Amino acid sequence: MAFSEENLANHLGGLGYSEEQIELMDVATSFCRDKSPIDKVRKLMADERGYDAQVWQEIAELGWLGIAIPEAHGGVGLSMAEVAPIAEQMGRRLLTTPFATCTVAAQALLAAGDEVQCGEWLPRIVAGEIATLALSEPHGDWTLSHVEATAKPNGDGYALSGTKQFVAYAKDAALVIATVNVDGAVRLALIEQSAIPDGALRREIIVDETRRTYELTLDGITIPASALLDAGRSATALGQIELASALLQAAEMCGGTQSAIDYTVEYLKTRKQFGKLIGEYQALKHPITNAYVAYEKARSHMLSAAHNFGQQGVGEIAVRMAKASADKAYSFAADRAVQFHGGFGFTHDCDAGLYRRSAIWHASQFGDAAWHRAKLADLLF
Amino acid sequence: MAFSEENLANHLGGLGYSEEQIELMDVATSFCRDKSPIDKVRKLMADERGYDAQVWQEIAELGWLGIAIPEAHGGVGLSMAEVAPIAEQMGRRLLTTPFATCTVAAQALLAAGDEVQCGEWLPRIVAGEIATLALSEPHGDWTLSHVEATAKPNGDGYALSGTKQFVAYAKDAALVIATVNVDGAVRLALIEQSAIPDGALRREIIVDETRRTYELTLDGITIPASALLDAGRSATALGQIELASALLQAAEMCGGTQSAIDYTVEYLKTRKQFGKLIGEYQALKHPITNAYVAYEKARSHMLSAAHNFGQQGVGEIAVRMAKASADKAYSFAADRAVQFHGGFGFTHDCDAGLYRRSAIWHASQFGDAAWHRAKLADLLF
């Protein structure tokens, strides 16, 4: 690939937006602000389920769960580009629900499911039934094709074995889509909630207290042969899962970064020390400005990733750049948010900590900045 | 190697000093300050030779050229540890002379020269005759064993061929020690000034205007067989050259960093903008403080590298850490020195530029920070 500065922008994907995207952005902005004030966020942190079922129902009713699902399957027939601004506003208000995992699960079905599988599950997802993904394993590797869990033929179906980690909202999920190794090939397997034995799910203690994830022990679970997605499209589906997840993460992270900055700026404008507003001190004023600059860069990348999502070549580059720059921006902004709140920043009551933990969480899932830079190096050099 | 934080200090070499080192440091501090005020430095920048022959004579008379040369060869019989503080003060005052290259050339002779070669040249170096090194080649590689210049048997001697770059003070040198490839093996060759044809030396335009280097065309030069140093000790000698050079560079760089900071601090204490001393602005005050912290770290490493120089294993690690941290500290301090002098910083009259160019020079010779970190990774992991 040959570059000039201008064709970087042209060839790596420019920016654009759809009317629908902007409308959804506007609606999501007020919805998330209204439904997820910070005291509500904190109340839900202590709640076992971790999200408000009522709000979840409203999200379904708004049609948001079907945005990137074709109309034929009951969806809205738009694309991931229109989902991103919603995720951004959710990240901004720390409104965590199964929204992202349901959206990505639907993409996985679209990528590798047959008509029957899609026909059964996509309308249910649109309606608000929860579908989630079981990808991570104890090895901790971000490479989604590194799968040690297995599915072995067993009568008419398959017997599963192995451990999956960080399965989001698994307790409430009607459907878990797990990666399993079938005779050396990675396949996606549909596991219905009814197939999961008691005790197979353990709630995990994770760094981001606004989320719920579970460890899922696959041993003892069997599935029918019809529950495996198309083997020939596994790789495509894994790619789609990785990029859709990273896009939604980048969006959530941009929202979180914005809030971490706004929250800190507000403090700097009101807190006094040594007789001055602390925002007058360049030691605080300039780093938070740098954080803001990083945020706007990350947001441009995220919007570009949304706009170019699914474009051959260009799309993957845009998403990885978005996740890498969102990680950098969020980590820095939230780290400084803690520091600049001084003693209060070191308490659990200070929201800066929520953003910091959220940033750590996002970095830990689907690759951090360094990981995506390494992938970009492979794509670009 | 197994580490704990404490044994890092113990096993990687601690700190210590000799009485002689401190005495030399004190003498060098006042000598360099007195002999190299900044207007003198600038005058010499425009001078063809680039250094003051009178000062060079005094340096020889002080015995500094023989510090790390055994008494048997007319030297003082101390070590590189005692040379480092002198180089530091020279770097601090931008007093550039053939001091470093002569010192390293002597080390090369000691490492691979026989009694005759040492016996002839070392006393002459101690007395102030200039010996220099011809190592770099157009490929630009920092690996000293990457040598494309050749020496081919020719009658009783060898005919040389190839191009050497950055040969310091070659025009004034009685002796040039060049790396050449003899039948696939790298050897060190002694070239006397009389053997260098007219036109074989071209003064180079280099980023640091306080120095003089020359490109040396070897074609047409022949040397007697007795002018080759011991083949069996070539590798040792190259190692010694690299580490001695890097140590002296680290020392010069520490001195330069100190001056870049002092010079900037002085400006921040006296320059007013918007009715305030600019040193009151944390936007300038804090970064220059960070530069100072980096300087002190680099200086500790440099002193440790001097103290541990020549120690098996430990010595090389200490030197590479010293060069890596000196590069980081000097580059940052000098870059900020330019910036913080504002418009004046952008002029050739501002000394900040001298330090910045000096830092670029040092990074370009014998490896920059990243290069030495890569070498350290090989040594430590």
Place this chain on the structure above:
Amino acid sequence: MATRPTAAELADYEAQADAWFRENTPKDPGFMLPLTFMEVSTDQQFEFLCAWQRKVYEAGYLGASWPTEYGGGGMHPDFQRIATKVMKKYDGPIMLNAIGIGWAGPLILDIGSEEEKKKYIKGMLSAEDIWCQGFSEPENGSDLGNAQLKAVRDGDEYVLNGSKIWTSLGDRAKYMILLARTSNEGPNKYAGLSFFLAPMHAPGIETRRIKKLTGEYGFVQCFFTDARIPAECLMGKEGDGWQIAMKTLEYERGAKVNLAGGYFLKELDAMGVVELARQSQRGGKALLDDPVMKDRMIDFMIDIQALNLNNQRRRMGPLVQDRPMGLALMNKLARTEMIRELTEFSLSFQGTRGGYYVDDPCAVDNGYWHRSYLNSFSATIGGGTSEIQRNIVAEHVLGLPKGR
């Protein structure tokens, strides 16, 4: 104003401009051409660029949208934008008279008198009258409002005493836009400032060239010693100086679009660093086989692309709702700092050859990268230092309090 052209009209115009620039853009003249109007060092460069600007103007591709009665083309600004785009496409030399057509011209067209428009506009377009700018002073680099150069009214003249600095083309200019102090009274330091369109050939004005960090020339310092200029050089009224100067700075920041066209600086091709890296070796291997270098390079590419995307996004209202001015106000800071870091990084590819400097025959790209790094400070310092840019973003975008 001229009516908005149709797409077809614009396409025709573009074809015509394309043909002209393809034909007329000069080839390598055999000496180094300045990359910015601040770097004009020799007579040769100066004359070459004057001739080029005049040629572009006479062909109608400069000042195309300025009023015909003052020497412009009277066309809709969209035509000028296209002409400039084509000029860039063919990588033509820069327009030399930046302060004239970029600052003084828009200002005079905006608020100047009829006489001023008649007197100045045409000459600046044709590069007959070169302009320079006299805002900064040696003691007040960042603090323009504190300007101390004195202008005292004496009959039909003002008598000037003081000094201005960082004046590009100051030794070659016919006119200067000048910020001077006509009073020390008034509620604050700004109230005593006035703005002049001053002739540079008045007796008592001397200039001294300033050698830059790079070793080259480009700026001068101007000394005013009882220099007398006609009283009608005053623009507006005494005391209006600060407002007019601030207005002028807005043109620099590109906030106003009433520009004559052309471009005054060639931006560093940031992606050129990738090419440099691609051609570089380290330890006998391609530099881009070194994962550490590759990682940093990718980081820069992400950054470069972010700034490109920012530039697209700032014109897309719905994508900048929260802080509409944010991207515009941070642009200078983000871009100039990135260039500084990137060019510094470029030196590290060169191994020992990083020791060479501009004009050594062995220097990589003739020292382009060294010069670019050292020149990068002109942008992180000039036009408001990065430190001041951070204050601007903090205060005007984030609403943080001004320091006292």
Place this chain on the structure above:
Amino acid sequence: MATRPTAAELADYEAQADAWFRENTPKDPGFMLPLTFMEVSTDQQFEFLCAWQRKVYEAGYLGASWPTEYGGGGMHPDFQRIATKVMKKYDGPIMLNAIGIGWAGPLILDIGSEEEKKKYIKGMLSAEDIWCQGFSEPENGSDLGNAQLKAVRDGDEYVLNGSKIWTSLGDRAKYMILLARTSNEGPNKYAGLSFFLAPMHAPGIETRRIKKLTGEYGFVQCFFTDARIPAECLMGKEGDGWQIAMKTLEYERGAKVNLAGGYFLKELDAMGVVELARQSQRGGKALLDDPVMKDRMIDFMIDIQALNLNNQRRRMGPLVQDRPMGLALMNKLARTEMIRELTEFSLSFQGTRGGYYVDDPCAVDNGYWHRSYLNSFSATIGGGTSEIQRNIVAEHVLGLPKGR
């Protein structure tokens, strides 16, 4: 003071201490022991650490150099240094009563009255009397001189009203060293401050635990509502408070060596990160096969080694001639910022497992690194934020002007 011991005496003592700590240092108690005295969260931890401190004291390895008449061992300080070294060698639990034996004790021995010495010293060594510190207030985190907690003399008592915050062990302490305002008069805000050795069990004093960023406990906020303490709790005179408080902070910074011994915090083993990296995998390969990670790791090792060398150098006069206090004053800044960056970096090794937090059975090292990173802010904020530390170095080492 006791006479300087001979090398042989010290060697004997070391052997004896070594035997004692080898025998008596407790094994893993089956629950998490706090790494610092600021992290005591449960009764179980508290009681365990009280018992351990008492045991060490009774064996003679704490307060060994303090005067016998108040409960110390009366030995030369070199003996105590050896005992502490051995204690560290066996990685024994921390000494809990840090504010007592580290701050209040040295202060009372320095400037306290005979009664105060008799009353307080022994109990703090034996951990019978736990001490806490009341300097910071909610509205004056960094600005101690602005303390507003009021102490009004009323007969034989002072009446206290106000609040203190970041008080480690505040809910368990018997005494507090307290900075309070006895006057609003005086030439400056410092003049109205006084220093008290205040009983914490006085009615009107209440405490509330503060949940930390990590999710754990360790600090309290103390509320004083018409709390009455005897007038003899005043140390020195009214108005001496600021000087006494500053003296106390010197003990914290280790400037005075008249310490009881022991250690109050376990420093993060920075090299442990290397071990973590060594055991980590990425993309199926050892993490340390990734040159980018290796490069950053080496950078940290250089930094860690630099701080170790700094600590050696600061005691070598000839090697710190130019700025003798530089290394001492920058140490906190450099060390705490390095730890923050290093622990943050440590999270990136863990792949998906970086999502786990403390106490999840699958968390790497039981979440030690996550906790360490989040806890690192206690050091970059507490005891003067890094921003304030930079001011201190800038002003006291480089001589830069104080901001206004």
